């Protein structure tokens with residue numbers, strides 16, 4: 001059964017408008033799971049998948065991969081022996097392309113396309129790991145499980161982790177992937193938590209879950225913390241603040257306070273992998289078409305978006321938009337060949353008529369952004385410096401780095417300034433300048 | 442797949458709340474209409490219609506002219522020039538001569554707004570600036586008693602603020618609050634009809650087109666200051682209700698003080714800004730040289746705005 005949630009349908013990406021009474025800042029809520037757990041729509045294994053490795057193939061690293069190489073299901077794929085970045089093949093087949101692939105926010109990936117063979121041939125490395133689980137093994141082998149668990153942060157001896165926070169809050173409007181995983185994968189989640197505790201030695205595990213979904217987790221092996229569903233309360237930064245009991249100072253990260261964040265689906269995938277003795281490869285994705293019809297899709301990591309469109313008999317027109325993630329903080333892609341990645345929680349389609357219009361107007365100082373900003377950034381001042389390209393000034397005096405990247409300022413801006421885009425660009429440029437300087441030294 | 446589509450790639454967020462500058466301008470104009478049409482045009486007749494139309498038209502023309510001269514995209518479409526023209530006209534007597542209006546809209550649009558870089562960059566409220574300069578240069582044309590001399594009204598044809606300033610409380614003894622609310626007073630075209638202005642202001646506040654904090658604290662400042670004077674010497678100073686409903690008080694509270702560019706956006710600064718504006722209005726009226734203090738107080742708080750808006754909550758995660 002295809003889930004068609006009426007609430008989402010009424011919203012769609014075209015209908016999130018200002019309410020009549022607007023005395024206070026608008027308050028958006030992340031969606032709730034429907035009362036009856038929806039069946040997910042399974043996407044058949046495609047004929048071709050694409051895996052993205054977060055590394056470029058051109059910086060002199062010996063290429064371990066060649067076109068025509070065979071790969072097995074569960075095999076680790078990396079560009080060179082000393083690469084940290086890798087992908088795990090979710091199919092058995094033959095590599096057909098290796099090419100550079102531009103990612104979001106200036107990231108550069110290498111895309112490895114694999115033609116899928118009929119017979120599945122499992123790789124043995126995971127089975128070997130199962131016999132003697134360890135943190136190193138997890139870092140080397142499990143980082144690409146659906147949900148994208150980041151195990152590296154447990155390796156930093158200077159910043160020992162005391163609390164694992166499992167985030168079961170969906171990160172944007174419309175998305176129900178995390179809540180679904182929390183409810184539907186209860187058993188695997190319990191196993192995953194157990195395994196996590198074993199390999200990391202961390203005893204304290206907290207699940208951050210929507211306020212209305214915190215019942216019934218008594219024996220899961222973690223405490224449950226109810227989080228308000230008002231957006232952006234579920235973003236890691238605000239959750240970390242609640243777990244720590246104080247604000248996270250600018251420039252510090254969660255590890256500095258002994259916290260590690262993992263997505264709920266990542267932990268469930270871990271549990272499922274151990275249960276089945278083979279690495280989980282199916283990702284849950286909230287999929288929403290142009291009319292706001294929402295479905296939960298289960299598909300293997302690497303599935304090109306076009307195969308999902310095909311499953312729903314959907315076409316796209318020129319100027320339409322594919323959004324990966326949510327409407328406020330996701331990103332868009334230029335191609336329907338873009339694959340489902342381990343951390344892809346949602347795919348939204350947007351009709352060209354609904355694409356929000358951006359203007360080149362200057363800020364009129366209405367202050368709507370200031371009132372809506374969860375980080376209390378003086379956005380009306382910040383934007384002036386960003387538009388003038390004065391990034392250092394923006395960072396020093398106008399709190400650029402306090403920004404949580406929720407996107408609400410752009411959402412409400414009456415002058416329709418792409419504020420959020422400017423903020424990200426400024427951070428990116430400053431980051432580049434900083435690493436450039438470091439490299440020069 | 443064989444025929445790849447050109448998809449739009451742009452940055453998040455991909456949805457917008459739907460507000461826009463033209464929409465905002467439109468609603469401000471709508472909110473002003475009861476006061477302008479029922480309070481101004483019906484009361485003062487065709488000359489009021491002429492002043493309002495001429496003011497809006499010239500404001501828009503000045504805007505286009507300056508757009509062309511500075512080779513910038515034409516911005517009249519955002520409605521802001523029309524808003525400025527309308528609010529300016531609201532403060533004028535219905536008998537204002539054409540050149541007075543023309544000069545006023547020139548000051549408001551060109552000097553008040555565009556020289557500073559256009560909408561959002563003006564440190565002063567363009568309309569308040571225009572009125573202040575005109576008041577200094579040709580103050581007689583803003584003398585409502587003089588300007589409405591040849592009109593016939595079925596109420597006392599004196600400007601309440603002049604009356605109370607020069608002739609004391611006795612002069613306004615017959616003035617009923619109901620008269621003021623119903624627009625049975627002389628004054629600016631859009632400034633006399635209390636109920637109309639209040640309705641417009643409430644509409645703008647609940648719809649979020651103006652910041653209620655500023656309007657209400659301005660009115661609060663007027664009320665409390667006038668009340669204090671009134672308590673100290675009830676034989677000399679008019680009641681706070683009188684001050685709320687006369688002169689430019691209501692226009693200032695709902696249409697001048699909350700102008701976006703020249704006012705603060707943070708909560709405490711908004712309250713101080715409004716309250717100081719209201720307080721100054723009464724200080725000037727009761728002990729200053731001018732009949733109405735609203736315009737000068739607006740300019741004064743505009744001046745304080747950048748300073749005030751530095752008072753803001755500590756940003757998240759900011760150390761020290």
Ligand code: SF4
Nearest residue numbers: 373403404406407409
């Ligand atoms: S994206 Fe905008 S609203 Fe959100 S935290 Fe950053 S500055 Fe504030």
Ligand code: SF4
Nearest residue numbers: 363364366367369413
């Ligand atoms: S919402 Fe837009 S126009 Fe309003 S103050 Fe913020 S940046 Fe300026």
